[in-house]
Amino acid sequence: MPPSRTAPPLSERSTRWLLIVVVVAQLSLITAQLPDPGGRASLLEAVLVRAVAPLGWLIDGAADLTVALADELRLRRSLIEDNRRLRDEVRELRRRTMEAWQLEQDLERLSRALEYERIELGPVRLADVVFIDHRPFLRTLVLRTGGGAEQNQPVVSADGLVGRVVLVQGPYAKVQLVTDRAASVGVMIERTRRQGVVRGAGARGLDLDFVPLQAEVKVGDRVITAGIDGIYPRGLPVGTVVEVAPGSELFHRIRLRPAVDLGLLDQVYLLERPELPEGMRGEAPVARP
Amino acid sequence: MRGLKFAAALLVVTALHLLGVELWSGFSLVFDLFLVLAVLNALDGDTFAGLWGGLAAGLVTDAVTGGLYGMHGLADTILAYGTAYATQRLVVQRPASVLLVFSLAAAVQQLTLVALSLLLLPDPELPGFLWVLAKAVSSGLLGVAVFAARRTLLARIGLWRRSRAAKIRLRG
Numbered sequence: 459m460p461p462s463r464t465a466p467p468l469s470e471r472s473t474r475w476l477l478i479v480v481v482v483a484q485l486s487l488i489t490a491q492l493p494d495p496g497g498r499a500s501l502l503e504a505v506l507v508r509a510v511a512p513l514g515w516l517i518d519g520a521a522d523l524t525v526a527l528a529d530e531l532r533l534r535r536s537l538i539e540d541n542r543r544l545r546d547e548v549r550e551l552r553r554r555t556m557e558a559w560q561l562e563q564d565l566e567r568l569s570r571a572l573e574y575e576r577i578e579l580g581p582v583r584l585a586d587v588v589f590i591d592h593r594p595f596l597r598t599l600v601l602r603t604g605g606g607a608e609q610n611q612p613v614v615s616a617d618g619l620v621g622r623v624v625l626v627q628g629p630y631a632k633v634q635l636v637t638d639r640a641a642s643v644g645v646m647i648e649r650t651r652r653q654g655v656v657r658g659a660g661a662r663g664l665d666l667d668f669v670p671l672q673a674e675v676k677v678g679d680r681v682i683t684a685g686i687d688g689i690y691p692r693g694l695p696v697g698t699v700v701e702v703a704p705g706s707e708l709f710h711r712i713r714l715r716p717a718v719d720l721g722l723l724d725q726v727y728l729l730e731r732p733e734l735p736e737g738m739r740g741e742a743p744v745a746r747p
Numbered sequence: 748m749r750g751l752k753f754a755a756a757l758l759v760v761t762a763l764h765l766l767g768v769e770l771w772s773g774f775s776l777v778f779d780l781f782l783v784l785a786v787l788n789a790l791d792g793d794t795f796a797g798l799w800g801g802l803a804a805g806l807v808t809d810a811v812t813g814g815l816y817g818m819h820g821l822a823d824t825i826l827a828y829g830t831a832y833a834t835q836r837l838v839v840q841r842p843a844s845v846l847l848v849f850s851l852a853a854a855v856q857q858l859t860l861v862a863l864s865l866l867l868l869p870d871p872e873l874p875g876f877l878w879v880l881a882k883a884v885s886s887g888l889l890g891v892a893v894f895a896a897r898r899t900l901l902a903r904i905g906l907w908r909r910s911r912a913a914k915i916r917l918r919g
Contacts, residue, residue: 473798480802481825489867491815598814639870
């Protein structure tokens with residue numbers, strides 16, 4: 459049985475013109491974003507993200523609740539064993555904390571002797587991941603922050619760098635992942651302190667650029683943020699070198715595996731960024747990952 | 748009324764999409780529920796409704812994904828209008844033809860997105876052929892299932908209305 463047909467509100471000719479207008483308008487909307495693909499969002503995008511995000515939050519919450527109930531049932535069976543294992547872990551972690559405290563004391567003493575002032579990581583804020591998508595054209599996620607997030611605010615997980623906030627809409631924030639092709643981060647190789655720039659490579663992970671051929675790089679080297687791009691503080695794990703090959707010019711071609719498994723993100727942390735003094739703000743590099 | 752029904756369907760599809768992504772991160776690589784909705788809406792041959800349906804579904808797809816905003820909007824607008832235009836000239840009722848329309852629409856959408864990416868982005872990351880094939884097949888199968896379910900539902904509602912009207916006449 460074919461669906462019932464009603465008279466269309468416009469003639470076919472008018473609809474064809476309307477199609478042309480809509481297509482041209484959308485092409486204009488798309489091309490307007492080209493100079494800065496990760497930059498300011500259009501009003502239309504902002505409104506739709508704001509409308510869809512609560513739905514994602516509800517579904518995420520319901521899924522989390524279901525998973526939590528299932529976990530609760532499973533966990534009850536092995537509670538005693540887990541408890542014993544965790545007690546052992548706590549004991550071990552306490553021992554390591556003592557060691558770390560001792561090292562920190564030494565570090566502070568040496569820093570004072572050299573009159574060096576370390577930059578401390580600011581306070582962090584926990585945020586729930588509302589939804590994340592991995593289709594080939596994008597690398598992005600939306601968080602429920604509860605408000606107060608800022609554009610360009612670094613986003614991290616317990617394992618390392620996740621990305622930065624690119625759009626804030628009320629209690630929600632859209633995050634550009636570090637693997638996004640438009641993202642870049644100033645980094646250094648932890649072992650040698652050699653600096654470079656990490657660029658998102660989509661499904662391939664991350665590429666590390668601008669490391670000269672004479673610099674020593676090995677598979678397995680850890681790469682951390684260098685704190686030189688005006689966005690990310692120093693010392694956040696970014697990834698591990700998995701492939702080093704000579705590039706076509708003066709630099710290595712280096713591929714990294716991201717430190718964070720972006721498919722497992724459930725909650726992340728937003729880092730508060732220390733404000734630069736008023737007089738230096740104009741001199742700071744405007745990072746545009 | 749038709750616009751409201753479409754908006755409600757779009758809301759349900761958005762919820763299902765988000766649930767799918769929540770359960771399996773590769774969901775959006777294989778399934779495009781927004782595309783199925785846009786094509787289903789265009790299958791009655793109304794190009795005006797098809798155009799707006801495709802536009803709305805595409806823009807919501809863009810909202811729940813990243814990249815350049817409006818790429819899915821443009822692709823879905825074109826394919827929904829094309830579907831409605833083709834349906835005016837062809838009979839699309841049998842499962843095989845419905846399957847073909849949904850699969851072709853998915854392929855056209857992917858080709859449009861690839862073409863836009865190649866034209867506009869300096870170093871675009873394109874979907875693999877197998878993923879495009881998987882999306883075309885899944886959209887076709889899903890489209891046939893939803894089309895058949897809608898037809899059965901409409902037939903049952905029609906039957907129920909006719910039998911109810913007959914009872915009322917008998918009582919009168």
